[in-house]
Amino acid sequence: MMGVMLYDAVCSPAEFQFYTCSAAFLFHLPASLFLLDDEQAAQISLSTGILMFINGLLYHCQTMMAWSLMQFLSPLTHR
Numbered sequence: 001m002m003g004v005m006l007y008d009a010v011c012s013p014a015e016f017q018f019y020t021c022s023a024a025f026l027f028h029l030p031a032s033l034f035l036l037d038d039e040q041a042a043q044i045s046l047s048t049g050i051l052m053f054i055n056g057l058l059y060h061c062q063t064m065m066a067w068s069l070m071q072f073l074s075p076l077t078h079r
Contacts, residue, residue: 013067
């Protein structure tokens with residue numbers, strides 16, 4: 001609920017998605033570097049990397065659509 005209020009007051013769906021993804025990336029990158037050793041990181045194939053990128057892209061599209069729909073449908077105003 002706080003996210004919806006922040007979203008309405010401050011930024012567009014694209015900006016909101018960008019800032020939340022950037023924050024998640026900044027938290028996950030150091031954790032990944034700390035938890036993966038060189039051998040494990042080398043075992044990630046190109047096809048796995050491409051699938052991970054496609055997964056992230058589709059997640060981004062899904063979240064953008066959800067925030068856009070929340071602009072028009074609010075659970076607080078529904079009777």
